[in-house]
Amino acid sequence: MAARIQIPANPRRGDIIDVRLLVQHAMETGYRYDDHGKLVPRNVITELTCAYGGREVFRARMSQGIAANPYLQFPLLVTDSGDIEISWVDDAGVRGSEKRALQVRE
């Protein structure tokens, strides 16, 4: 499953930046019925974490109230250059991940 990560190109050490995420996921609520009248089972991203340089900096626990293709945003204090890596898992146990290198302006 695809995900987009947006961070500024060359932030300075000490900057507080916005990390923006967009994850492609149907976030099936479990309230809908298909064309045959059968309930479509719930399948949403239940947990999404973000690590910066290997350290967890953000965690979101989601359920069926979150719309499809969730957009998330959080502030981050820039320290060193390192990978911003997001990982998530959904009700079906399918895992996804995406990463972007954060390059500190020297």
Next chain:
Amino acid sequence: MAADAQQRPVQRPLQRPIAPENLRPGSAYLSADLKALQDDEFANPGMLWVERGERMWSDAAGPDGKSCATCHGAASSMKGVATSYPAIDKASGRLLTLEQRIRQCRSERQHAPQWDYESPELLSISAYVASQSRGMPMNVNIDGAARPHLEAGRRLYSQRMGQMNLACTHCHDDNAGRRIYAERIGQGHPTGYPAYRLEWQSLGSLGRRLRACLSGIRGDMFAPGSNEHGDLELYLAWRAQGLASEVPGVRH
């Protein structure tokens, strides 16, 4: 003069249904929040499909391992393509929508398994191709073999349909700018499609949107890929001639 007329029948110049200065894009009817989301290159959910299309552009398919890039090179070669669709296929003489042209490539040139209408793969590639024309004006050819399709599309546009006995023109010409339930009715231009519709929680094609309208007036939906779709989509594209493409649009 007379000999000329026999060899090259003059096609009636057509009056534009909406004068160019009165054309309003779909985005003009969006709330400020949705317009901001459509303009946000990162957060526009349709971009997830555009990016997937970008990744798929070089995927080999079929027995000869041809990708889109094999024949078309860089995707920038697709600038101005989507805004010229629907278009007549020179080889077969048929009118093709962009989705039909992509499907034709899959079967006749790549000899690869076909992508269904509204499949994630077809939506991703068509969104990627169409996004190359973002900002460019609609520019379909309505001459020659396309003219009968335009006329058929115009008839469909003005044809009362469904249990509610409404034609497209009743909402999109007579009531553009007014509300239906909680949404504002636009002029019915296709320039945002394929678009991410909140109602669908997904990107979808213009065809899907037209079928939604037909369902809304409690009428029979045209089958995906049918002549009715091609004709009507050509008429809508010509009606919007000159308006800039906004793909991927964000809509209710």
